Amino acid sequence: MDMLSLPTVLIVDDDRTSRTVLADLLYGECRVLLAKDGPSALQRVREEPEICLLLLDIAMPGMDGYEVLQALHANPRTAHVAVIFISGLNDARSEEQGLLLGAVDYVVKPIRPAIARIRIRNHLRLIAQRKELERLASRDGLTGIANRRSFDESLQVVCQLAARRKESLGLSMIDVDFFKQYNDLYGHPAGDDALRRIAQVVASFARRPYDLAARYGGEEFVLLLPGVPDLDHLLERLRTDVMALGLPNAGSDVASVVTISIGAVHISAGGRHDPALLLEQADAMLYQAKHQGRNRVVSGAYASTSRF
Ligand SMILES: [Mg+2]
Structure with a gap:
């Protein structure tokens, strides 16, 4: 049973x-x-x-x-x-x-x-x-994975659980590179299809009960993973898995296919954290990934005070 x-x-x-x-x-x-x-x-x-x-x-x-x-x-x-x-x-x-x-x-x-x-x-x-x-x-209508509302509700709960279980926690923000160009070149139905396929790849990295993959909005996704020992390695695989979809994007300056940029923050086991700050820092990491040339993972340890 x-x-x-x-x-x-x-x-x-x-x-x-x-x-x-x-x-x-x-x-x-x-x-x-x-x-x-x-x-x-x-x-x-x-x-x-x-x-x-x-x-x-x-x-x-x-x-x-x-x-x-x-x-x-x-x-x-x-x-x-x-x-x-x-x-x-x-x-x-x-x-x-x-x-x-x-x-x-x-x-x-x-x-x-x-x-x-x-x-x-x-x-x-x-x-x-x-x-x-x-x-x-709580589902996103286009991609079928969790939506923003559901993510916002879960973030607090998962953060508390991770703290109580003394588990590490990783929050990643994922953004599709040159997606506006993709839509302009191939049309919105193709853009929707690309988002669906990327969502499936992102969701395939959230397999355990408290893992969460969600569409955060537009071409942005979030991935919340408690207790993953080597987050960077896993995210690197996510990045290459999306490239392996082989969705041609002639509008991209960095590759011939659709790519993603990932900003991630990780909290070591037993660490205390504020969900809002965690989100803010993941967003800042994503900004760096974009700024450094896209199609890459930029991650860092959670800082207990705001950097801004
Ligand atoms: Mg009684």
């Missing part, structure tokens, strides 16, 4: 037996994580962006389930996580309060396993459908 393709659900209950019963119930349906109180549940959700659903007890010492839900929804980064209350509070008032606060469902303990499983499964299906819609909205 491929656990990575299953949705991730966090069970939050102070009672060990309740946690076990629910975990057994969901065996094979999803990847299950456990928390025994509110604060540790909130921390887990912040650390694991894969968590899409909380099965949340209400009566817990310290922080109750209502408070956990409110804290979850108060944070824009965790507000999308769905909550099903699983509670021993078997009265209309508690249920009403839970649903009013924004829970998607309310299941009374002791649970009826077969029914609880179906209800949870239905919610997971709705969550998957919503995710698919979001995925479609």
Whole structure:
């Protein structure tokens, strides 16, 4: 069974037996994580962006389930996580309060396993459908890879993950050389086709779950790669792979075929960084690559203060 393709659900209950019963119930349906109180549940959700659903007890010492839900929804980064209350509070008032606060469902303990499983499964299906819609909205219409909006949203998350996992991180900005000339010479349909083919090459370098290739705008792409030990080597291969497409460009001053310039910034493992500054520095590297004659990779280490 491929656990990575299953949705991730966090069970939050102070009672060990309740946690076990629910975990057994969901065996094979999803990847299950456990928390025994509110604060540790909130921390887990912040650390694991894969968590899409909380099965949340209400009566817990310290922080109750209502408070956990409110804290979850108060944070824009965790507000999308769905909550099903699983509670021993078997009265209309508690249920009403839970649903009013924004829970998607309310299941009374002791649970009826077969029914609880179906209800949870239905919610997971709705969550998957919503995710698919979001995925479609995050695609660039021309090239089919991620769009700018999606990149902007992911940058912060990937930066935080890399810092937490003490991984290195590389951000590259990629620009097609002499693309205006290409469009003028061969026409916009050919230009669109070139962008699609280049996008596929760029995307082929983003294979792991947190890698991200996106169209940044016009003829510009971005590539965000955590944990790549030799970024420059990889980017050099990207540059030559694009040349190997063999798209003739008689409008280019540097080659007979379409080429790209790449500006990259890398952060060493465990380094701290500001996503906006990272983007600014990658852009400055790209400018240098253009300035130094195009069809090349220019990269540098991230600097914690702005150079401008
Ligand atoms: Mg309890």
